[in-house]
Amino acid sequence: MPISTLPALNELDASSWDALRIDQQPFLCHAFLSALEDSGSVGGRSGWQPAHRLLQDGRGRLLAAMPAYVKSHSYGEYVFDHGWADACQRAGIDYYPKLLGAIPFSPVSGPRLLGDPLAAGQLLDELCASLTQQGLSSLHINFTAPADDALLQGRDGWLQRLGCQYHWHNRGYRDFQDFLDALSSRKRKQMRKEREQVAGQGIEFDWREGHQLSEAEWDFVYLCYANTYHIRGQAPYLTRTFFSLLAERMPEAIRVVLARQGGRPVAMAFSLLGGDSLYGRYWGCLAEFDRLHFETCFYQGMDYAIGQGLQRFDAGAQGEHKLIRGFEPVLTRSWHYLCHPGLRAAVADFLEQERVGVQGYAEDARGLLPYRQG
The missing domain is CATH 3.40.630 (Aminopeptidase)
Structure with a gap:
């Protein structure tokens, strides 16, 4: 054959x-x-x-x-x-x-x-x-x-x-505090402080599924995604049309968390859901906010995985900074x-x-x- x-x-x-x-x-x-x-x-x-x-x-x-x-x-x-x-x-x-x-x-x-x-x-x-x-x-x-x-x-x-990546595993945590209780005292205080710093800047988070985003919101998602490449002097791999097509063809798998300050979106993280796992793929921010990357890309995904009973959170390749936040090699x-x-x-x-x-x-x-x- x-x-x-x-x-x-x-x-x-x-x-x-x-x-x-x-x-x-x-x-x-x-x-x-x-x-x-x-x-x-x-x-x-x-x-x-x-x-x-x-x-x-x-x-x-x-x-x-x-x-x-x-x-x-x-x-x-x-x-x-x-x-x-x-x-x-x-x-x-x-x-x-x-x-x-x-x-x-x-x-x-x-x-x-x-x-x-x-x-x-x-x-x-x-x-x-x-x-x-x-x-x-x-x-x-x-x-x-x-x-x-x-x-x-x-x-x-x-x-x-x-190769080596870093994935977070849900050990049956009841909530994020239950996860924090599994950490050493110093690391627990560090993570709690990081989350408090983000909240102290008046930033709130809004989780959406693929069918819940308007085209204007997809424009914002793409602008954030493309910005992560532009600031390094590179062209983004994905086109704007890709996100609309994906939202049309597999909206049930899409999860986007929007970070808002005063009701205005300032950052986002785009993930896909499959089986018992959440896959964090793209992130972007249009201004600098202290510790917002860690909250949007890591802590929000971990919190979501716990709430949905998911077993694993793959937040993307590379990043040794994930280790001290509980992501295992x-x-x-x-x-x-x-x-x-x-x-x-x-x-x-x-x-x-x-x-x-x-x-x-x-x-x-x-x-x-x-x-x-x-």
Whole structure:
């Protein structure tokens, strides 16, 4: 059964794609991925060319799939391989274009290989065998789920890379104060003081679901989101249209908290809800307020998760400052298949050394957690 390439997700009906999903994570659903394409956030001149891979039987029934993009750069991936690309350039080896199995701009672990495991394994093997013929240097699969790891582990040529994020876990807390009571006295006082500083500036918070925001409020959300890139001299990855399309296609998964001062919105945090988890994605503020970032991005999400009985809050990649606020280190995994044998050998050696460092860092990071001992 040959693999086919889907250049636009809307060429496949949503029910066929979504039938392969095995969990409730929102990022892999047809609505999210197609909104990225239809809004122009990927495709065109973005350097993310949709090239989803499908495996179908003789009757056209979809057996396995992988969201995939042909990449001409390494931006927006959050698994950093710029050093590999630079080494290839110095050695006269073409690193781009490469093929990436991932959710664009979303460093969230979850399934990347959809469908029956045997069919997904066949898709993987056939895809690797055809990379050179397609003019692709490599295949990378980022932020995989345990089921994907099981498929990739031990397959010839595949290299595993570890990373570290910080997730907050709800240990059955009754309310935010119950969470604070689980912390050491000093950290508990610090968090309480941070929340009081925000409240003392007259800032209040308003949680909304996707269908509860007007287009004018979406304009504000986008302005805040884009501002986080503009202040660093960068262009935002997502277009304004993406947010409207997402609100139209999957409003039940959207959670936005608006920070208001005197009734006027001054900041926001955008999250998605899936299963027992809240995923904090984007934040932005149009003026500087002391400690508002911590309250809007962390404490509000933790409070919401407790109130809704959610088990986990993934507030995004990076940020060691999350540790002292109760976010625990979590190892992430990505997998890399490099066609050039010399490059593969060099990267394999690098990853072996990096793995030891990442594991040691995650273990040391646990010592910075604010929870009471014993």
